[in-house]
Amino acid sequence: MSVRVKICGLTRVEDIEAAVKAGADALGLVFYEPSPRSVSIVQAAELARHVPAFVAVVGLFVNPTKDEVREVLDRVPLDLLQFHGDESAEFCAQFGRRWIKAIRVRQGREIQAAFTDYSQASGLLVDAWDPDRFGGTGQSFNWDLIPSDRPMPLILAGGLSSDNVSRAVEQVKPWAVDVSGGVEQSKGIKDIEKISDFIKEVHRVCKTD
């Protein structure tokens, strides 16, 4: 089995370099101001300069305006857009870029509905539901709700860390895992050792499968 790893919410060049060195497949930059991991366009452009070929730069948005996304795309070389709010499929698809849709899961039927509603996405990211926040909560959810039959790549997120990611990968068998809070020392500041331990765990469990 092979499971890709996205490290999200990077704000410092040293964290980008550590994640790349540890073997991350994708790096997330948050363009959502209320988040403590939010980066400005100038910061993001500088961070993206440190990402080598074959590692994807993902821009995370929550209910942005069209102009906000366009402004970022004009100035930051993003490989993929991640929509983590209540965006419609039409909204997500209008930028001529590959995109993934994140949903916050309460019931299994929400996942099935999203497979239909966002059928043009490059992947569906499933995260924990929280009444007050759109994501990055550090909370996990009931993985039994995730169907094994999937028409598109499924990205598992929500409260992952090196302590639970091997169990998550074994049970869910996702296309990829996405982590933010579980590899931090404080909000927005990543912990190099935690990043390395997380990716090692994913690679270890993939090898034994």
Ligand SMILES: O=C(O)c1ccccc1N[C@@H]1O[C@H](COP(=O)(O)O)[C@@H](O)[C@H]1O
């Ligand atoms: O990271 C954030 O602050 C954030 C804010 C708003 C929406 C999504 C956000 N992050 C994403 O949330 C999930 C789960 O994060 P965690 O590992 O539980 O901390 C992940 O996809 C992040 O990319």
